[in-house]
Amino acid sequence: MKINPILQKDIKTKLRGWRSVILICSYVTLLIFILLIYFVGNDLIYSYTMPSFNPRVAIGGYNLLITFQFALLYLAVPAIIATSISSERERQTLDLMLVTKTPAREIIAGKILVSIAHILLLLIASMPVVGVVFFFGGIGFPDLLKLIFFYILTSLFVASSGVFFSTIFKRNIVSIITTYIFLGLMTFGPFLGFFAYSLLNQMTFSPTYRSIALSLFPSPVFGFLSFYFSGTSHYDIFGSYYGHGLFSSIAYEFEVLIASETGLLRYMQPWIVNGIFSVLFSLLLILLSSAALNPVRRKK
Amino acid sequence: MLHVENLTKRYNGTLAVDRLNMDIPEGEIYGFVGANGAGKTTTMRIIAGLLAPSSGKVFIGGIDVFKEPLEVKKHIGYMPDFFGVYDDLKVYEYMDFYAGLYGISKQKSRGLTDSLLELVRLTNKKDAYVDTLSRGMKQRLCLARSLIHDPEFLILDEPASGLDPRARVEMTEILKELRSLGKTILISSHILHELSELCTSIGIIDAGKLIASGSVQDILEKMSHANQVKIRVSSKEEEAVKILMEIPGIGSISSVVGVIDVNMEGGDEACVRVLKTLVERDIPVVSFQPVESSLETVFMQLTKGEEQ
Numbered sequence: 001m002k003i004n005p006i007l008q009k010d011i012k013t014k015l016r017g018w019r020s021v022i023l024i025c026s027y028v029t030l031l032i033f034i035l036l037i038y039f040v041g042n043d044l045i046y047s048y049t050m051p052s053f054n055p056r057v058a059i060g061g062y063n064l065l066i067t068f069q070f071a072l073l074y075l076a077v078p079a080i081i082a083t084s085i086s087s088e089r090e091r092q093t094l095d096l097m098l099v100t101k102t103p104a105r106e107i108i109a110g111k112i113l114v115s116i117a118h119i120l121l122l123l124i125a126s127m128p129v130v131g132v133v134f135f136f137g138g139i140g141f142p143d144l145l146k147l148i149f150f151y152i153l154t155s156l157f158v159a160s161s162g163v164f165f166s167t168i169f170k171r172n173i174v175s176i177i178t179t180y181i182f183l184g185l186m187t188f189g190p191f192l193g194f195f196a197y198s199l200l201n202q203m204t205f206s207p208t209y210r211s212i213a214l215s216l217f218p219s220p221v222f223g224f225l226s227f228y229f230s231g232t233s234h235y236d237i238f239g240s241y242y243g244h245g246l247f248s249s250i251a252y253e254f255e256v257l258i259a260s261e262t263g264l265l266r267y268m269q270p271w272i273v274n275g276i277f278s279v280l281f282s283l284l285l286i287l288l289s290s291a292a293l294n295p296v297r298r299k300k
Numbered sequence: 301m302l303h304v305e306n307l308t309k310r311y312n313g314t315l316a317v318d319r320l321n322m323d324i325p326e327g328e329i330y331g332f333v334g335a336n337g338a339g340k341t342t343t344m345r346i347i348a349g350l351l352a353p354s355s356g357k358v359f360i361g362g363i364d365v366f367k368e369p370l371e372v373k374k375h376i377g378y379m380p381d382f383f384g385v386y387d388d389l390k391v392y393e394y395m396d397f398y399a400g401l402y403g404i405s406k407q408k409s410r411g412l413t414d415s416l417l418e419l420v421r422l423t424n425k426k427d428a429y430v431d432t433l434s435r436g437m438k439q440r441l442c443l444a445r446s447l448i449h450d451p452e453f454l455i456l457d458e459p460a461s462g463l464d465p466r467a468r469v470e471m472t473e474i475l476k477e478l479r480s481l482g483k484t485i486l487i488s489s490h491i492l493h494e495l496s497e498l499c500t501s502i503g504i505i506d507a508g509k510l511i512a513s514g515s516v517q518d519i520l521e522k523m524s525h526a527n528q529v530k531i532r533v534s535s536k537e538e539e540a541v542k543i544l545m546e547i548p549g550i551g552s553i554s555s556v557v558g559v560i561d562v563n564m565e566g567g568d569e570a571c572v573r574v575l576k577t578l579v580e581r582d583i584p585v586v587s588f589q590p591v592e593s594s595l596e597t598v599f600m601q602l603t604k605g606e607e608q
């Protein structure tokens with residue numbers, strides 16, 4: 001199989017020297033550090049009821065870790081991708097690439113692959129840490145794979161948004177700012193709209209999973225809710241789910257709502273709904289970016 | 301090889317290229333000359349498929365550049381006037397990268413890279429980082445890059461600009477080698493003499509219009525009715541100037557310690573008449589030398605009036 005030359009070049013240059021090794025090591029250290037702090041804090045709180053390791057705490061730690069990774073993905077991918085085309089333009093290397101027989105869409109795809117590869121590298125490097133929690137907390141291996149798959153879909157969504165703005169805006173800085181603003185709107189906009197609606201219709205408002213999915217589907221945070229473990233199904237002997245923090249309680253609410261749906265929707269968990277949207281929307285953005293990059297159709 | 305038909309490019313209001321027609325047969329080295337801002341880069345980027353024209357057609361090897369852009373790109377090598385390099389790549393990795401973009405396999409690209417680096421005299425820099433190269437070397441590397449897929453047609457936009465005289469000479473030597481390899485080349489410059497010994501044909505562009513085009517010889521002949529003569533006299537310089545001013549068809553006259561530069565219209569007969577008049581009037585003429593109209597003066601004459 002032919003590897004995309006842009007990805008190939010990036011792998012070659014980024015993995016050279018110690019920079020990336022240091023980056024990965026500090027990232028993993030940071031994850032371990034966060035986890036330790038969390039465990040130390042919670043062990044102190046729960047130690048009188050549970051002197052040994054508390055699986056519920058492990059689940060809390062897992063939720064915390066994956067949230068951190070998700071936030072990092074959201075912040076890091078735009079930083080890598082939002083300058084991908086505009087920096088080639090600023091560096092005056094874009095024409096050299098466009099004059100080759102590589103079509104614009106492959107250039108765009110290469111740039112997206114690069115940013116996904118970066119995230120994948122960090123994810124894989126962090127797997128041992130997440131694995132510890134997985135080991136103690138009873139989270140299944142398929143859950144982890146599902147999570148990584150969703151991370152990739154979200155990276156695709158974030159990266160295609162970034163590459164799109166990087167293509168249509170000439171300057172790096174404009175492209176970066178627009179990308180973050182756009183992602184902020186796509187991510188939190190649906191939630192704000194949803195909450196505003198629920199506040200205005202407080203009396204009659206009783207959301208079903210269908211109505212929630214229909215209003216929140218563009219937001220990767222909605223999809224990500226699938227991955228918070230309520231822990232209730234495994235560990236409800238330890239008490240009510242409200243003790244597990246906001247994320248777990250939201251996850252629990254979702255489980256209940258989804259379970260009360262009928263038909264196909266019963267199987268369409270948030271991550272699937274949002275994942276499908278991410279893929280379709282990304283394809284659209286890639287098409288638009290390629291068209292914008294294509295010199296002969298390009299204005300100016 | 302290249303056929304350009306009524307090419308026009310407008311940038312919101314300003315006309316950068318104005319109904320330009322151009323034909324370059326296979327094997328020609330076509331010098332594309334014009335002052336800065338004349339429209340050379342715009343024309344070449346359109347030909348390379350990097351810019352959409354407002355109207356007009358471009359064919360390379362019979363292929364329509366705007367209908368089959370990817371097909372055409374296999375046949376053209378392009379070197380822009382300004383370009384950047386990736387600073388974190390070594391010279392051979394740089395070549396590998398572009399080979400990859402042309403779909404050339406790794407094994408093949410190594411062999412090609414070696415021979416191209418030899419052509420542009422960078423063999424000993426193979427393992428150097430691209431950003432440590434001098435400007436002249438970068439320019440040569442960029443030329444090697446444009447040749448990686450062995451294109452038949454080269455578009456070189458001011459390949460010698462910004463180079464010191466030595467690097468210029470090196471670049472010219474390399475281009476001569478390319479000529480002997482049978483490449484068809486479209487090369488631009490705002491300095492004419494850079495191209496005169498290299499090119500087989502010349503086109504002069506001014507304010508987006510191709511104002512003269514043809515073989516180097518043709519262009520010179522077009523201008524042969526305008527002559528410049530250097531006259532040296534041993535004395536009576538002022539009298540000589542006075543006599544010259546009376547002769548019809550004489551343009552500007554300037555004299556500096558015994559040497560009089562005269563611009564005049566008409567061909568050889570006019571020269572004979574002027575010399576005869578001077579001798580008959582007892583002016584001690586030491587030498588009377590028609591100045592070969594160089595491409596440079598032709599260029600200045602063709603584009604005069606636009607400068608001010």
Ligand SMILES: Nc1ncnc2c1ncn2[C@@H]1O[C@H](COP(=O)(O)OP(=O)(O)O)[C@@H](O)[C@H]1O
Nearest residue numbers: 300311316334335336337338339340341342343
């Ligand atoms: N991107 C652009 N936007 C607007 N005007 C441009 C642009 N590029 C070139 N021009 C104008 O087009 C004319 C031709 O420029 P160019 O082709 O670069 O000339 P040359 O290469 O001969 O120096 C100039 O007047 C220039 O100002």
Ligand SMILES: [Mg+2]
Nearest residue numbers: 340341342381
């Ligand atoms: Mg130019």
